[in-house]
Amino acid sequence: MKKVEVISPAGNIASLKAAVDSGADAVYLGFNDDTNARNFEGLNFTPKELEEGIKYVRAKGKKFFVAINTFPQADSCHRWYAAVDRAAGLKADAIIIANLGVLRYAREKYPAAPLHLSTQASASNYESINFYARYFGIRRVVLPRVLTVGEIKELKSHTDVEIEVFALGGLCINIEGRCYLSSFVTGASTNTTGACSPSRFVRFVNNPDGGLSITLNSVLLNRLSAAESSPYPTCCKGRYEKPDKTMSYVLEDPESLNILPIVPDLIEAGVSAFKIEGRQRTKSYVAAMTGVLRAAVDSCYASPKAYAVKPEWAAKTVATFEGARETLGSYLAK
Numbered sequence: 001m002k003k004v005e006v007i008s009p010a011g012n013i014a015s016l017k018a019a020v021d022s023g024a025d026a027v028y029l030g031f032n033d034d035t036n037a038r039n040f041e042g043l044n045f046t047p048k049e050l051e052e053g054i055k056y057v058r059a060k061g062k063k064f065f066v067a068i069n070t071f072p073q074a075d076s077c078h079r080w081y082a083a084v085d086r087a088a089g090l091k092a093d094a095i096i097i098a099n100l101g102v103l104r105y106a107r108e109k110y111p112a113a114p115l116h117l118s119t120q121a122s123a124s125n126y127e128s129i130n131f132y133a134r135y136f137g138i139r140r141v142v143l144p145r146v147l148t149v150g151e152i153k154e155l156k157s158h159t160d161v162e163i164e165v166f167a168l169g170g171l172c173i174n175i176e177g178r179c180y181l182s183s184f185v186t187g188a189s190t191n192t193t194g195a196c197s198p199s200r201f202v203r204f205v206n207n208p209d210g211g212l213s214i215t216l217n218s219v220l221l222n223r224l225s226a227a228e229s230s231p232y233p234t235c236c237k238g239r240y241e242k243p244d245k246t247m248s249y250v251l252e253d254p255e256s257l258n259i260l261p262i263v264p265d266l267i268e269a270g271v272s273a274f275k276i277e278g279r280q281r282t283k284s285y286v287a288a289m290t291g292v293l294r295a296a297v298d299s300c301y302a303s304p305k306a307y308a309v310k311p312e313w314a315a316k317t318v319a320t321f322e323g324a325r326e327t328l329g330s331y332l333a334k
Helices: 015-021 048-060 077-089 098-111 124-136 149-156 179-185 260-267 281-301 311-320
Strands: 005-009 026-029 063-068 094-097 115-118 140-142 162-170 200-206 211-215 219-224 239-241 247-249 257-260 275-276 325-328
Touching: 005 015, 005 162, 005 179, 005 281, 015 026, 015 281, 026 048, 026 115, 048 094, 077 098, 094 149, 094 200, 098 115, 098 124, 098 219, 115 124, 140 311, 149 162, 149 260, 211 281, 257 260, 260 281, 281 311
Parallel strands: 005 026, 005 275, 026 063, 063 094, 094 115, 115 140, 140 162, 162 275, 257 325
Antiparallel strands: 162 257, 200 211, 211 219, 219 239, 239 247
């Protein structure tokens, strides 16, 4: 049986090298434009940076995937097609796509290209996954973070498509590719512009008490005391002001996904790859999480029955995650 892959985020050249050096089997990255779902200022790769990164990946015998996982509008399809052309020309080990039209273009023009279905496509049942496999030849699907281990096992029993799941990092409370919170507040959709809560709409205001107020397009997302810190401000993780002027998390407490306790269960369910969230995060985060997941996967294969989360792994996740708590998300129960 093929060993489960460790897939790490690369938002820049430093993170790419950190991922490879820390044990990733592959990195996933995007071009520095709105064809990918992490189109934050200062992230992603220019042609020169990408050339350097690919050389590094290849020299280490690893793989790279290119994410083209946003949704073009009526007048912009040509730019997404051009991104597919670039990825194919670079001989990417996989092109991760969400949109049906972009998938059609990629499959017809590059019949041998390895295509993965992005989590942004929100394919969460075997009928839809098999549809994508039949008509677009996808080899792998990245599942949205809404299924239990049991549901993944049942799904896998009805498809030959490889399954990739999120393992560590941010937890999306919405079915990926279907969230409109950012566009409701800012007018800029994550699904089309590639950035949730774009930084041009974020404002940090110093309060008289030494704390900080964080707004997104004039909507107050959080008010912090001088002793508090906050993850990057997004609508779903906002701590909103109640009528009594206290602040409360309304949609989601800032939690981080951590599947280390159930690595054997997910492998047994038929998962082919574990994905670390975080192209927008630091190289130290990428290095730490890649190293922990690499160690966990190797430990599981070395001695499945004796597998247990080691204290040093737990210490790293607690120290590195942005969330106040760790969670298994929907993997055990919804």
